[in-house]
Amino acid sequence: GAGVSQTPSNKVTEKGKYVELRCDPISGHTALYWYRQSLGQGPEFLIYFQGTGAADDSGLPNDRFFAVRPEGSVSTLKIQRTERGDSAVYLCASSLTLGGGQFFGPGTRLTVL
């Protein structure tokens, strides 16, 4: 079956711009997670959802970052006033239930110039 999909695969933007990154989880998966991975590092947790609600957003670095999952399926990660330090690969994962095995999407590579 289809895995987690993320769009766009690459995004280049200028400092100060707003970006939206989209994640389509595996059908039927109730939990959705966002991580970001910088070069040479492991993924770092940002936020996870159970259904429509953000169950833990403790990993969001500051208030420029926000994520939604309005219908309990697709999620959008929104970054305002992007900075060069936001450049990373943003990974989305989903699991059948909270605490279940997490399956990752291919990521969105964000470059802020």
Place this chain on the structure above:
Amino acid sequence: RKEVEQDPGPFNVPEGATVAFNCTYSNSASQSFFWYRQDCRKEPKLLMSVYSSGNEDGRFTAQLNRASQYISLLIRDSKLSDSATYLCVVNMPNDYKLSFGAGTTVTVRA
């Protein structure tokens, strides 16, 4: 101190060799442990969970030492296709976010 620490490597080994590496974790309350594999510019994929009694999956053996707070991965009879970065992952009880190490790079040469 980072929550999960790994030797970055690289470990360069010939085909057929055995390679082993560890990772240490800082929080003694950590409950679940995993090894993920990540190929260059690809997403992480679950390789195996790590159980207290140790477990094996084909050529891969994982061990957990709670007293010393480390987990290990051993790869026997290395294949060229084992070349990847291996990410050590832990999580806490009732907490569903994964904490990743920075990864150990393994390169298997012909």
